[in-house]
Amino acid sequence: MRLLLQRLAAALMLVIPGLAATYGFLAMKNAFFHQFEPEGGFQWGRFLLGLLLFAVGSAFIGGWIFFRDRKRGYVAPQFRAKKKRPRPPEP
Template sequence: MARFLAFVVLLIPILATAGGIKLIRDTLFSKLVSPFPFIWLQLLVGVILFLAGFLFLAGFLLNRDRKQGKVSPRFAKK
């Protein structure tokens, strides 16, 4: 059960990152998606979603590797 919950917690930022990539791609091809009135707003939301999901996953992996002692001394907690 704990592994399933961990999977669900990781699935949310993965979907947010994928949605951000889709919005960025649509902006680059000048395709305006319906909830956004401006193309620049669509790009901004896409970048924010992408960065939020990416940084959450990166922090999760760094925290896990710190617990297992698999990081270089530069990233180890002091």
């Protein structure tokens, strides 16, 4: 039962930012196309809120995937964790 709850919590941690990114994309789209309506202008507030939600949601999901792949060793050598070199003893 505990494993099931952990997996549910992990899934929710990905679904919530995904929904935020989706809503942000739709808000930006609606703000852009609102300017073509007869009494419409560009809705800067809605567009900037949508941009913020889209950026935060996408960055969270991208970071999640990057660190998971880094842990499993799927990333290129320049993105792998740096190994600490031992310091030479001081004289």
